[in-house]
Amino acid sequence: MGTLDGKTAFVTGAAMGNGEGIAAVMAEKGASVIMADLNDSVFETAKKIGAAAAYQTDVSDFAKVKEAACDAVRRFGKIDILVNNAGVARMIRVEDMSDELRDLHWRVNVVGCWNCVKAILPGMIERRYGRIVNMSSVTGPRVVDPGMMGYAISKAAIVGFTKAIAMDAARYGVTSNAILPGYFLTPMVMHSASETDPANPQRVLDGIARGVPLGRFGDPKEIGYLAAFLASDEAAYITGAEFVIDGGSTLPETGAMGVLDRKQEGR
């Protein structure tokens, strides 16, 4: 018996990366998974992981989200779980402070989550049951690297959004929690590594992995296991909370002090 048997989960940004990992784990745990993504590869991914349905949709467009959610409810009767995972990350130079890139992060990473909650929460309230899992990041709420201002603002906003929903929807049996990942090896991270060092993105990736106490990137399925737990009945008493999953990457205080044999560790 799976912990998500009988549940219907709507996962955004599910065509690849973390969203694919989340959708795959939720399907393994018995959920009927509905995948939504801007990229038409969502249909191929849905076939691969045995999802119940897939929609090509832009989360920043409320009409499109509403259309997909209504169709999913018509076909599956309900949506129990919403995973707001779709997101974008682009570098912004502080010297430029591009308004366009600021707006892109806000539109997709914040308004996208808003739109999905607006479309799906009313059904959860009606049925007095729901699990909302929002993808934030350690970037913004905890730490930041250069060039991340648009992304960091959006991911910090998601923590506030998560708590506000948790407070307002608690009386309806709906929980809302945020996941704050460190580095997971996905197309987004590979793109950011190329933006950082176009000539040698692998150097950037190796450097990130070296800085993580567990010595590696996270696997998207490892975010999936956390999301599946937060979406299960076992997590009924958890709401408004933030869960860091980063292999310890936000632990180091200085990166220089201490008795670790750095040569031996290859750091």
Ligand SMILES: NC(=O)c1ccc[n+]([C@@H]2O[C@H](COP(=O)([O-])OP(=O)(O)OC[C@H]3O[C@@H](n4cnc5c(N)ncnc54)[C@H](O)[C@@H]3O)[C@@H](O)[C@H]2O)c1
């Ligand atoms: N990978 C990491 O290390 C990491 C760390 C912290 C947080 N996150 C967060 O996890 C989530 C997934 O990231 P990822 O690394 O898998 O990224 P990714 O770029 O590999 O995948 C993101 C997916 O979202 C989809 N998407 C983008 N804009 C969309 C839109 N407007 N409407 C619908 N779908 C859209 C893309 O098509 C893609 O399939 C994001 O919210 C990201 O901020 C990732």
